[in-house]
Amino acid sequence: MRYQVTVEGRTFDIEVTPDGQVWVDNQPLHVDLESIDGLPLYSLLVDHRSYDAHVEKNENGDQQVVVAGRPYRATMQGENIPTTQVTQHQKDEGPSEISAPLPGWLVDVRVAEGESVGAGDVVAVLESMKMHLELRTARDGVVRSISASAGQVISQGEIIAVIDDLPRA
Amino acid sequence: MRYQVTVEGRTFDIEVTPDGQVWVDNQPLHVDLESIDGLPLYSLLVDHRSYDAHVEKNENGDQQVVVAGRPYRATMQGENIPTTQVTQHQKDEGPSEISAPLPGWLVDVRVAEGESVGAGDVVAVLESMKMHLELRTARDGVVRSISASAGQVISQGEIIAVIDDLPRA
Amino acid sequence: MIKKVLVANRGEIAVRVLRTCKELGFETVAIYSEADREALHVRFADEAYCIGPPPPKDSYLRGDHILQVALEAGAQLIHPGYGFLADSPEFARACNDAGVTFVGPLPETIEQLSDKAAVRRLARRLRLHILPGTKRSLDDAQLLASADKIGYPLLLKAAAGGSGIGIQIINSHSELETAIPTARREARTTFGDGALYLERLIENARHIEVQLLADAEGHIINLGERECSIQRRHQKLIEEAPSRALDSSLRRKILRSAVRIARTVGFIGAGTVEFLLDPEGRYYFLKVNPRLQVEHTVTEAVTGVDIVKEQLRIASGRSLRYSQKEVKPRGWALECRILAEDPFRNYTASIGRISRLHEPGGPGVRVDSGIYEGLAITPYYDSLLAKLVTWGETRGVAIVRMRRALEEYRIHGVMTNLDLHRALLNSHRFFGGQFHTRFLEEQFVPKEPEEEEYLAAALTTALLDWRRRAGAQTQSNGVANRWKMLGRWELLGGGDP
């Protein structure tokens, strides 16, 4: 089985033979991955170098491998593996929603309905865990609606404002 | 629902009403049992007294409740609960087997086939985790067979000797 | 009679205080909001009472509820921890009036210390330097005029703010003009008070503070200084004791200044006097905190004094057990605040459930944690999960020990700033002690992770996929191990496997 694994921009060519031997970039490596008690917890030995690895989902639901306490996103290609589509499919059209990435309290709403906004403008400020979080719009537009007001408790994912595209010239 | 719960010899009469209120020995108690993250781990408040409880199986496979780090065996009776049979059903007849409660090495076999043994006699000595463990016979009898010898590695549950009852007088 | 103590706080500091109470043989009472039913301090205390819904204003700030619980539970003492009601003279007074001893200074002292203008006047009388700044009730035009007089850069602060919230750095007149309206609005929303004031920004300043203990008989001692210059967004991140920035003569002066100001206000209990130190060795008085601080642990590590125990003793009317001469600091200590936030994405707070936890141990390591495996981290309170403290004979040893302990620490389920700490502790400038309060935000560049860890992540990903496909026959690691081991025996040329 041959894999192309990309970790944070670095790509490794990894081959695992039917008897479990591992070749990386066509060099043999002595690799021993031990799963601990059915947990997503592993002890990895690579030519006797010892790593601890933990496989988990990150906030966005993507799988990540935590090595020595540091999280790495890994994507994989290989025979029978649907190529991971990391296409930069950005919606350039239609309304965009500004929602709360965390639950918290709305400290401030900086825009009014009907107001024009530019990419990067702060639409609202959310407080969560004693931190202020600025919620910005990713592109130019007009505020169609605002569905929350300062002082209000907000759930995760709750929509705070909807921004319409600028009318086409 | 009414329960009779016996914990290490002490029996409590516990009633849980349909709305979850708890009465113990006909006195109302404010009881709040909080399960943590689907784990067998609980935070228990009894009239505001705080306990941590952990439910697990002990070595014999019986359920036990660990309160504040100390294990308690609890048995329960109630409507629709098959009465827990804790009968002292001791086999007084037929051959008895001496087996290893832990894996380890057999350090010594103290009896020979055909030898008479008395209740409490040491049949063999097992070493496990640097400890010596004496394996004794529970009653009088004659050693029918010995199936392991000193120095041998023994698995958990492996039979080391079989003791026959003394021929009836 | 066995005493009963109510701890009017949550998280790591509630656990911290409960620990000492237990050691003293006191009965303990915890309070919790609806969001904290699972919290460690609830499980840790002898008794626990729910005091309200999650928002602090409805629970941990409800002094009336908390006092009611204390009376119902029969507590003789209330320890406020830090934050929440710790600086509230009203709460302290209500407790004392109800016959429950508030663990802290007299309500009048707390009141006096919370009046920032009065404290500044007092400091000036004692001939301490204070930061040039304005009053707290200026209008926009007055602020702009004062700013030009004080000179830039300066800090625009919300009068009702605290703990580093509501502070902005202003570099010019025009920046200030733009900043004022937003700052007022935010201050009004966040603190319910739009008042702002200005303060001179000292560049390359270091934050030095002095830990004090004082009893009701007027004995005051210092437990040495702490340095807390590694900050993010004006909030302390790493603290240490003692400070590398002080030589013995400057140390003596600062310690003496701290004791003098405490004596003047009739301070009783444990408190901290905060200073800013400029690169020329001039120190500016900032304020007196009439309570336990997050970073009291580093002082405990070097002095061996349990500060919470001394607080409880003093609150019980006993006199100090130490004379100044008997306080003999040894070695060096560091504290890293472990926060649930993503330092590489603008310190965004992170919530979730602790899915796995492995804490460091071994010589010279102390962990003060408010979490455990399975606990949900909610967005309602601050993001402090735990404090990691290391001690060493020298600052160098404390640092290498902290590096080692940070490498051991594993928290899964929420993002933490462990990695930022690792990077900071590995930086040469931190090791050299060359930093100031804006070091992290202005000068620090974290190191890239080690190259070989990328490969480890890639191998784990590929092998897990391969195993899923290959199924059961390769699950048995034991067999693979034995095979490899046999290979090794041949290599080593001997031994019956």
Next chain:
Amino acid sequence: MIKKVLVANRGEIAVRVLRTCKELGFETVAIYSEADREALHVRFADEAYCIGPPPPKDSYLRGDHILQVALEAGAQLIHPGYGFLADSPEFARACNDAGVTFVGPLPETIEQLSDKAAVRRLARRLRLHILPGTKRSLDDAQLLASADKIGYPLLLKAAAGGSGIGIQIINSHSELETAIPTARREARTTFGDGALYLERLIENARHIEVQLLADAEGHIINLGERECSIQRRHQKLIEEAPSRALDSSLRRKILRSAVRIARTVGFIGAGTVEFLLDPEGRYYFLKVNPRLQVEHTVTEAVTGVDIVKEQLRIASGRSLRYSQKEVKPRGWALECRILAEDPFRNYTASIGRISRLHEPGGPGVRVDSGIYEGLAITPYYDSLLAKLVTWGETRGVAIVRMRRALEEYRIHGVMTNLDLHRALLNSHRFFGGQFHTRFLEEQFVPKEPEEEEYLAAALTTALLDWRRRAGAQTQSNGVANRWKMLGRWELLGGGDP
């Protein structure tokens, strides 16, 4: 050049040594048996090599394999920990001959110290008291005759034994007659050598030992004494430093005796001289351990010295960093050995998988652990899971802190002796320091658990059944909490919930 250290051990002590190596910036190499692939020390080290099947004689005692790994991995130092090869002059010699430095005394010193008869002669020459006893090669008749001369009670010991294994107390001639054949057979099976000897049993004796550090230039210092009188089956269970049994004049004498004997044998490295102290204050020399001891942690806690670091420094040819005067012990420290065994069922060993682990923390607490959640505890090695160490200004503070830490500790999945420790630490005689080496087995009666915990167990059992039956609608604790809280608001008469 960065040094590389191979740690020729497993479990908590391997982790302990690896920690200091990491702090020193050394590269680390672990070795493991097939049973230890998951072990913490493997995950902890930079590199790890399998050296054989589970039985120690096939892995951790295979000096040839271990040395081969050291050479292959390019390690310059081998730290043996305690047990296994730590006392083996052959292994020390093989390492040194192969150009890998053995962290310990010279092989000749280890050899000399392992010859018990020679060491006794040496002690006698230095006018130290030694326990009346016999040679190690007597036949049955000679043993019986010698026993009558020495007097009863006495100890029958296997000559090849150690660590408290193969020791029996004999109270009379007839008891000895019965015991000899069985003891010979067991010694032959366990140690491969049936030789026995006798030693006077000192009643109500206390175990006192002195920690030493010595460099190659002949500087020797002591780091004070430890007391290890709380034992079970002649194995230490709780240790402390300093000892309550010594006044300053006796302490001075014992420390001086220890240094003298070490000087006489040309000791280099870290070592311990063990004594028995009788109730009259007479102390008997027992032996010199040329290695790190399990309980070195309590000495570290009071002196602040990292003993492993000093071992590595000395092994690297450097001289001692401390003069005797610079060693300034502070406070008191205790260590509890946390073992996987059932103390209430004859100390039966327990195996299984650690299903949940919560370690204590906070001020004055150190945990040295070889386990983590998910790890399988196998029957192949000793049952030491972790060591819990507390420090306090006084012995009393160290004790109450230990009680508190023991209450916090949770280990699920295997039986442990945590409960025995809790009971011991709560006993008045332990608190009073009135104990001796047979205190636990002869005099200690554990307290019954608290009555109310029975009810807690009963309630948990009943409510879990009730919830299972009631199904989903009662799972939502949040609703129940809110309901109860509303009730509370009404009670408190205020606040909008």
